[in-house]
Amino acid sequence: MSFPAYPGYKHSGVELLGEFPDHWxxxxxxxxxxxxxxxxxxxxxxxxxxxxxxxxxxxxxxxxxxxxxxxxxxxxxxxxxxxxxxxxxxxxxxxxxxxxxxxxxxxxxxxxxxxxxxxxxxxxxxxxxxxxxxxxxxxxxxxxxxxxxxxxxxxxxxxxxxxxPPPCEQTQIARFLDHETARIDALIEEQQRLIELLKEKRHAVISHAVTKGLDPTVPMKDSGVEWLGEVPVHWAIKRLKQLVLDAAGIQMGPFGGMLVDLDDSDTGYKVYGQENTISGDFSSGNRWVPESRYFALSNYHLEVGDIVLTRKGSLGNCRRVSLLPQAGIIDSDTIRVRVQDQMMNPDYLELLLHEAGYISIQLSLVKRGAILSGLNSEIIANLVIVVPPPDGQEELLLEIKAASSKFDQGISDCEYAVGLLRERRSALISAAVTGKIDVRGWQPPARAKAPVLEAEAV
Incomplete structure (x- = not known):
């Protein structure tokens, strides 16, 4: 359905308003x-x-x-x-x-x-x-x-x-927009429900893979953890602290006065924080420390391959450092995890911290009904991790990536559709309230597709 323009227009004399129907x-x-x-x-x-x-x-x-x-x-x-x-x-x-x-x-x-x-x-x-x-x-x-x-x-x-416009026409325009925006909103809500469903299915597929493996015929054993259940017999159950290089493998950034009076010009030694972890962009940020302080705080330095978590918030804010433009240290809102590559693939650990349901369960248990104000190195160190053999981690990563890509494409398609619907909603409102389309003859149809604007129908 398309809508005509009004029979006649006149110019408002205001550049941003342009023309409007001549009886308005x-x-x-x-x-x-x-x-x-x-x-x-x-x-x-x-x-x-x-x-x-x-x-x-x-x-x-x-x-x-x-x-x-x-x-x-x-x-x-x-x-x-x-x-x-x-x-x-x-x-x-x-x-x-x-x-x-x-x-x-x-x-x-x-x-x-x-x-x-x-x-x-x-x-x-x-x-x-x-x-x-x-x-x-x-x-x-x-x-x-x-x-x-x-x-x-x-x-x-x-x-x-x-x-x-005249009051009777205002009422008609409002009736039209109430009906059409409600219809568009229902379509948006439907797409958003589908997005959530796809995310849930993606999460379920990943959580099953990282706790049960890919082979349904493999023998299983009791993990000894009530909320985890059975795991493949050849997989290990470890605390995260058993997978790191040394005592400094799980490290929170420095507190107190160690990061005060930071430089706002490039010294060659950057301070990395929450904004880098959330965005995954380690080239951004404008906090630096002088060389002498960098070496004094070397226990907190960052390397390629490290996993960083935001200390405040959820473990969804987690990144593996794949590129580090400058030497630097973490700040007090960041936890760094440096695992032994021969025991745990850092990419696989990043996947677990992002997606594994059993990690979320542990954090929920830590909260004990209270709001978790901030993570700390002890909480992270004591996370129970299900560890497949190294070659199994590589295989799982490839399979999960392939399965996830299908869900991710579906989510992306839905998000694109939501964007188009929102643009259409805004365009329809603007066209009606500024007189670009004439809806005086409109009546709520029993069944109809979203209306086409005059410019779209040409």
């Missing part, structure tokens, strides 16, 4: 909204949160584990917003940090709250102000020298222009 009205936002100044007298109203992803929601629905509802001692004096009000985080308007609230509540005193004064339909306006065109417009007129410092002050917002 060009207005400044100050003629659409008035600013609400009401404040909470006791702070007992529902605290609302502003997000680029979902607009306005109760803060209680967006909390991650360990988050606080608010760090303020009292919410007295917070700004009141009513259902149908626009809330703008002036520091993040350029990044879609705004939206309409559909309930009464309170928001941060640093935000701006606006109510509709011209009879426009809030649902339409919500799509409008969160559209790509409006966000670019807001960014252009925000004050500041860099993104992190941009501010869209209420006076600037009020001076900006927008094209407004």
């Amino acid at each position: 009205t060009l207005k400044r936002f100050k003629n659409v909204f008035g600013e609400r100044a009401e404040r909470s007298t006791d702070g007992t109203e529902e605290l609302l949160s502003v997000s680029a992803y979902f607009g306005i929601k109760p803060r209680s629905e967006t909390l991650d584990e360990g988050d606080h509802l608010s760090r303020a001692e009292s919410l007295e004096g917070y700004k009141v917003c009513q259902a149908g009000d626009l809330v703008i985080n002036i520091m993040l308007a350029w990044n879609r940090g705004l939206g309409f609230s559909w309930q009464r509540g309170i928001v941060s005193p640093a935000y701006c709250v606006f109510y509709v004064t011209d009879g426009s339909v809030p649902k339409f306006l919500d799509y409008l102000v969160r559209s790509d065109e409006c966000i670019r417009y807001f960014k252009t007129h925000s004050a500041g020298i860099m993104d992190s410092r941009l501010r869209l002050y209420p006076e600037s917002f009020g001076r900006l222009f927008t094209a407004i």
Whole structure:
């Protein structure tokens, strides 16, 4: 299905707005909204949160584990917003940090709250102000020298222009977008469920391979570990500390004052940390130590073949160093593991730390129901590792890589589809709220594919 353009257009006189349907009205936002100044007298109203992803929601629905509802001692004096009000985080308007609230509540005193004064339909306006065109417009007129410092002050917002259709047409556009975005969102959710399913299957295949092997006929033995079960009879069960070169084979980075006053120019000796481990890029970073301190801290130096883990967070942040552009040492947020190659292939150990379910189980047991604030060398040293013979590790790596590539391709295809759907969703919203397509004759079809924009249909 495609949608036509409107019969006639006129130019707004504003470069970023361009043309709009000739029966729509060009207005400044100050003629659409008035600013609400009401404040909470006791702070007992529902605290609302502003997000680029979902607009306005109760803060209680967006909390991650360990988050606080608010760090303020009292919410007295917070700004009141009513259902149908626009809330703008002036520091993040350029990044879609705004939206309409559909309930009464309170928001941060640093935000701006606006109510509709011209009879426009809030649902339409919500799509409008969160559209790509409006966000670019807001960014252009925000004050500041860099993104992190941009501010869209209420006076600037009020001076900006927008094209407004008649109220009945606003309602129709909102109905159309509600229907079509819900359909696209359902497709996105379906793809995301498939991604999670593929990841789970990939994880299950790898976890089975690294605990049971590839040959289902091989004799098995009891591992002696309740949560591990049986393993191939010729495989060994060891602690990770039994697989390293020496006492310094598992090493946390230096604490205290050993890494203060770092150089910000290249001395030839780098400090490697969390950002390198997460990205896998050991050429990035801008922390260096002088030669004398590097040699004084040589116990913490990094080599090609080492495995590094982020000390804070999960073992998913794990890398084997395959290329090291400069000599350097690890920082206090990093744990280095240096295994004996003849006993454990570093690539195979990296795979275990990334993917093996039995490693995750051990970390869960260490937590003992509490939040693990940070890993340490003792926890890593005592991890139970199932060790196939060296030649078996090579074979497992090849087989797992081949099996994983199929899952990885499926995941990549789904992620690509999600990206296209999100682009389509944004394009559809922008086309409708700016009058590029005419949906006045649209009615919800019983069965239909996602609509094609006029430009796509040509």
